[in-house]
Amino acid sequence: MRWLLLLCLLSTQSVAGIAMGLDDARHLLNRAGFGASISQLELYAALAPDQAIYRLVSAPSTSQLPWPTWTTEPIESTISRIRQDIEIRRETRQINKERRIELQQWQIQNVWTTPHPLAERMVLFWHDVFFVPITAVLDPLLYAQHMRTMREHATGNYGDLLRAMMRDVALLEYYDAPRSRLSSPNARLAEALLDRFSMGDSVPRRRDYRELARALTGASMDRGTFTYRFDLDIHDPGDKNIFGRSGAFTPDEAIQLVLDHPATAENIVRRLWRHLVGPHPEAKIVDKLAKDFRRDYELQPLLVAILAHPQFWAQAQRGQLVKSPLDVLVSALKLFDQPLLNLGEVFEVASTMEMPMFDGTYPRHSGLSWIRPDLWSLRMRIMRRLSRGKEVSTEHRGLALYHWIEQGGELETAMLPTPTNEPPMHWNQSAYERLGHYLLDRQFQLK
Amino acid sequence: MPRLSRRELMKLALAGALGGTSLNASAQKRRSFSSISSSNNRKSPPRYLILVELRGGNDGYNTLVPYTDPHYYRARPTLAIPKDEVLMLDESYGLHPALASFASFWEKRELSILPRVSYPNPALTHFRASEIWDTALTGDKLFGNGWVEALEPMPEHHREYIAHGVTIGRNSGPMEGAKRLLQFDRLSTLIHQLEWGVTSSVDASNEALSHINQIEASLARSAILPHKRIMPLPETAEFPGSPFGEDLADLTQMILSGVGAPVMKVSLGSFDTHEDQATRHANLLADLADGLWATRETLLEAGHWPQVAFMLYSEFGRTLAENAQRGTDHGPVAPMLLLGRPMRAGIYPPEGEYTDFRRVYNTMINSWLGTHSKRLSRREFPPLGILDSSFRREGSLL
Structure with missing residues (x-):
């Protein structure tokens, strides 16, 4: 893989093989993780920076804790309960309330106990990017599914993550996608796609939101199985003009247009830089990283490039971020x-x-x-x-x-x-x- | 220009924020209250309860030495205080030789001792035990407020009370949650800061740190210390040069200037002497006793000594037996010492296994501060007769 190559390149530099020491170990584990115990600090202090980065970036993003058992229940069975009489509905509401808390606590426990801190940090990072409030999703099972999808791609491929999220039922429901139809396209999902999920709000123009909203009509769900369904009946088949390009774009094609736009990679890089390195990313650095990132949207090489960047280790960056x-x-x-x-x-x-x-x-x-x-x-x-x-x-x-x-x-x-x-x-x-x-x-x- | 500790600021920040918007309102109320009642109170000066926390679990057996008890000498082959070094108080108990100043308190009839204090199912972890002593709650509530917060009415009719609680140095636990608090490390720094505003040695290139600075400064400005009233200590005052001595000097200066609080707190530590206890413990005890004696002398000369009662406590005691490292481990029972003119001097053994510390609290709350605790009922925790009758108030403020 390309990022392995990057690491090899790194190891040829002077830092390679030299133990980074306590100061750098703390810096790395506070930024790329959530702090560390003394034994973890000492372990990392004895590693060379490239070894440490490799360890963090290559870790899987799968949960180290078992998922709550109820998250494997079929969704229909719980949804159907909501259609029952008032007593069962009340009981279900109570159960759902407890399950939401369980999911929140489960995530905290993952952060607290994980041996793979960067993966957990990325999971939370993407939850912030693809924001869907847990309380707004009727069934916690749908939210658990949302969390699984997020986790699966957290350190994988951003393009895959974006595509998966745009088919995620909890997200579509929250951004009113199923109610956006040919007759009345709804720009909420389109706005979120551009402003939150991809390029940020500085680039698009009002026309892009409107046209994108038209392209995204039909991104819906099957009310029986609660899975994604592209509904041709409500899709707007007409020509759209998005970012200066015209065509009868479907949702998938529209998403590809977003991924093709250079501002998307730039924005993700900028956000990640602010999250991991410091509040003021230099345009030159962002451009360079974004250019590489946009080729395939692989996250691991990007993370390596950021964490191995001399700016990441610069003394001037230390203490510049407020801990959450x-x-x-x-x-x-x-x-x-x-x-x-x-x-x-x-x-x-x-x-x-x-x-x-x-x-x-x-x-x-x-x-x-x-x-x-x-x-x-x-x-x-x-x-x-x-x-x-x-x-x-x-x-x-x-x-x-x-x-x-x-x-x-x-x-x-x-x-x-x-x-x-x-x-x-x-x-x-x-x-x-x-x-x-x-x-x-x-x-x-x-x- | 003295460098400003930002920890001061931080603590002030807490005081300001907890006071919050009600700060002005309560100050106003205080003024009106004092103007109405000042004529009534002219004859009764403000009273101060000074908490002295011995952090880490003070070794009670080497503080109040049971020098006639053979078990004591058997259990402590290296740590026991030889009988001929003990400062004898009565036929059972004596003081550690480093506590010579406490022996002077005893001679002046200003020392009350409860040799065995505890509570049901005592916690032996520092965290939990401090929490219990700070809150007077033995339940499981994690972020419970301190016991001072539960005083009702809050004694605040005196112009000399500028807050409900003042903490000098660490751990404002007993006062946590009270409306008006003041916590600082060093009075001179605090005054300087209030007079000159907040300056900072912080590198301005760090946005986050500058931001925190600003927030702390804005909180500090809402502080409640009327610093213009603070007078210097008399030149005759001689406090030990230790941090604890300086804490007590600050405390004394506040009382002399009439800017105190009904409950004020200092602390000393660490008494967590698991190994090589002897020298460390003796140094701490000497620091403690000499500091309190200096406080007494200074306040006495200025005529304020009868307004002050000291309550010494530790989150727990230590084991009777010494361990292999010539130290002692956490034990469930410890003595409590109360010092001051208002105390009825004596040693008061418990009626049962131990005296519940909440009875001591209630004694000082009811009989000394003249108020009540919402948390500690008098029926469950009846006050003890350890206060001199001429000082007893029994909630007369009501």
């Missing part, structure tokens, strides 16, 4: 090596901190709006609570982390993206007090 609430919580919990909070608590606390878990989108602008006065106070309050949980019990004193700190492990480097501005600590602070100290440092909120 989930980043903060999971990175703290991973460090402790021990379950300070249970899954339900993590979910609850993350929600209080306004972490979207399939029920909202991420803030733009490198996450600066994660930090509002009220949210900042809340964050600090939660960090204080966590820092007080630094010592869990006597038997945990045998923990690797404790020994590591006692033996002069560089805790500041392991935890903070750039050196702290805080005054140095007093002699009588124990290992775990030092841990608490850095946990409360605002640099810990950054990555």
